[in-house]
Amino acid sequence: MCTSHDQLGAAELVRLARDSDQVAWSELVRRFAPMLWRVAAAYRLDAADAKDVCQSTWCALAAHLPRLRHPDRLAGWLVTTARREAVRLHRREPWPGPAPETADPRPEHRPESRALRSARDRLLWRAFAGLPDRCQRLLGLLAHAPELSYAQLAGAVGLKAGSVGPARGRCLHELRRHLAGLGLELP
Template sequence: MDELVRLMTPPLWHVVRAYGLDHSLAQDVVQTTWLTLVRRHETINDPLAVSGWLTMCARREAWRVGKQHRRADATEAESLEPHLPVHESAEQTAAQDDETRRLWTAVGTLNERCQRLLRIVAFEDRPDYARIAEDLAMPIGSIGPTRQRCLAKLRAVLEGDGWRGDDDGN
């Protein structure tokens, strides 16, 4: 079971985060997915189907939690909508463009493997871990940890360049 958790937790996190859940909600969904496996493991007839079962369970739970969360957010947004600005200001556009340029310049300083991995993660809603593993010649289980190391390197480059980041630590 420990090996299954080690191999499947990174892909489950990716699946769940693809539904737009924040870190706290995503953490709850992944934990609920593992708890559901513990409670319902006897319903899985084919041991080779466990990863698919976990993924399906995570998707369903992420969809359910996301739907509930969006419903709550929609009610709040409806009350705030008349007070929100209609267009982004020129200053906001310029700041966003500068931030994007600085980010991709920093990505360009990373090794090729990190650049490729981060581009896949950044531009694909639901990257296929099997394909990533094959393309980058790495085990599926090392994709998550490698991504984390690459992001840490990127963060260090950005912080060295005076990048402030946002207030919630992302």
């Protein structure tokens, strides 16, 4: 069978990569590498650390490929793995803030603004953690991999392609509800 690898779905590419098909591996990397870079960039890592996150994620996939239970959800697996790698790296080497003499004078960069933003972010993550797993995966993919099509999102989260939009709306409504319960109202 002579099928162009760029027309295959993630699950089929995973199956071929398991069978040592290097073209399938190349297609997986071509297709998902930009997404991994965006995940690393979301953690404000420098270029070398972002490369480490991406490389570690691909190495983890190579190690887990034979045991990957849901190859049709590869995008979600890659995003989750890259996020964990970025968090691990970020905890090891926290992002340095600006030196006091070079601190940004804009109001949104003042310590009090950063403290309020930090408190708001903690509430947001607390509300996010209270969402069902499927909502966390869907909203996480939408935030960290906006280039994914609804069909790809559906495959990664285990939904039908036509259900992604309504599920997204329900998940955002639930997130707003959790935030309101924590005292944070959104416009």
